[in-house]
Amino acid sequence: MTESKPSPLTPVLTKRWLSPNSWTLATYEQLEGYSALRKALKAHPDQLIELVKGAGLRGRGGAGFPAGVKWSFMPKEPVKPHYLVINADEGEPGTCKDIPLMMADPHSLIEGCVIASYAMRANNCMIYVRGEALHCIRRLSSAVREAYAAGYLGKNILGSGFDLDIVVHAGAGAYICGEETALLDSLEGKRGQPRLKPPFPAAAGLYACPTTVNNVETIASVPYIVNGGSDWFRLMGSEKSPGPKIYSVSGHVERPGQYEAPLGTTLRELLELAGGMKDGIPLKFWTPGGSSTPLFTAEHLDVPLDFEGAAEAGSMLGTTAVMVFNETVSVPWAVMKWTQFYEHESCGKCTPCREGTFWLAQVLERMVEGRGTPEDVDTLLDVCDNIFGRSFCALGDGAVSPITSGIKYFREEFLALCTKTEEPALAGAAR
Structure with missing residues (x-):
């Protein structure tokens, strides 16, 4: 299927968001909904994996790993059950794309789940939603019920012989569960903490079975690729980051x-x-x-x-x-607020992150209160160096990023807090 190059502002993922009752099955079906699924079920699963590879779709959850390559890691012959797990635990400060997508257009995610599950020979799909997003959980659960009633989920989907069950699971509000292996532990009813890798989820994930974990936006992109083709998808974005x-x-x-x-x-x-x-x-x-x-x-x-x-x-x-x-915001104040978040959300499993985030927050709080010393900037960088690359998962690396970059570009603001003549950097606190 060939199409003309889209305008830079032609909506794809968000094209239904402003339609009346966009979250309902009726609206979704009127706007090409589930047409990609009918097309996909006529293809061989391996063809779909190659299509997504060819499109160059990369994970939209942060890491940017090629989705088609990730799918290809799943064993071809299901000796054990295969699982598709959707990471909808959107907890990164500032991130707010997946919840609006699920609120406005939940069926695009569900259709993508069915197509991806078919491609990976998975008959079970779990959508792990952040527990605080109550309205989102309700709307997504309602859409899943609609899909079951219409024959898009359950046994023998659209007469294809393919079966799929989707479970919408509410998390308990832990930022660490955005890390894929901590999410899997949480799904199994355990405390959410990252696992040692290897084994990777594709070999031993949920219930020690082959599992693929994908972000909401990644999977919601799949129906558009099936309908439009990989060449069409590559008309948008850059060569190595298309779409x-x-x-x-x-x-x-x-x-x-x-x-x-x-x-x-x-x-x-x-x-x-x-x-x-x-x-x-x-x-x-x-x-x-x-x-x-x-x-x-x-x-x-x-x-x-x-x-x-x-x-x-x-x-x-x-x-x-x-x-x-x-320009009204103090960089040390903003960095302190983020560091307090990471201190609170550290799961405590590894010493560098558990202890390091605590001490980073202590030093920054003292500096912002105007009680810093000239040595504090070097202390911060030293603690960051002992966390980066040494923590069990990426939370530690993420926690040091705003500090090291903040000092890199705004060192003078941090040093200014080390003199008794400066006012405490609380200007941003009221914002």
Whole structure:
């Protein structure tokens, strides 16, 4: 199927969001809903895996691992049950793309789940939703019931002989459960803590069976690839990071919200879509992918926000949670607030993260109160060095990112807190 190149602002993932009752099966079916599933069920599972590989779809949960390659890790012959697990535990500060997607268009996720499960020979799918997102859980559960009633889930889906059951599971509000193996432990009824890898989930995941864990936005992209084809999908985005992306723009902009744009869009372009900086106060710093990605400054306005562009500029694309801060905000104060979050959410399994985040928060709190010493900046960097690459999972690495990048670009603000003549950096606390 060939189509003309979409306009940079032609919605794909969000095209149904503003339709009346967009979350219902009736609306979804009127707007091409489940047409991709009918097409997919006529293909061989391996053809679907190759299609997703060819499209270059990369994981939208932060890591950016190629989805088709991840699917191909699943064993071809199901000696044990296969599982597809959807990571909808959206807990990264600033990230707010998956919950709106599930609220406005839950059937796109469900259709993607059926197609992906068929491709990986999985007959069970779990959607792990953050427990605080109560309205989202209710809406998604209702959509699953609609899909069962219409024959899109359950036994012998659309007469294909393929069976699939979907369970919507509410988490208990732990940030660590966004890490895929901690999520699997939580699903099994255990305390959410990351597992040692290997074995990787594709070999021994949920209940020690082959498992693939994918993000909501990743799987919701699959029906569009099946209908449009891999070449069409590659018309958007960049060569190594193709396709559309939902950018969550928050903070000091005139119109915060979700903005769908091709991968590789710059902050300058996103700010134009969002109405510019709020009240005209200039940009000071921002995050390209949530608080666990190193900070950027006004110098990075034209960095392409795709997986390669963000990395080459010294950060990560992450979950494309673009938090924008103007010149009224104290960098040490913002970094302290994020560090307090990581201290609270550390699962405590490993010493570098458990102890390191505690001491980082202690030092930053003292500095922001105006009681810092000149040695505190070096102490912070030393503690960060003992956490980065030494913690059990990526939470530790994420916790040090705002500190090291904050000191890199705004060292003078941290040093200013070490003199008794400066006022405590509490200006941002009221915001």
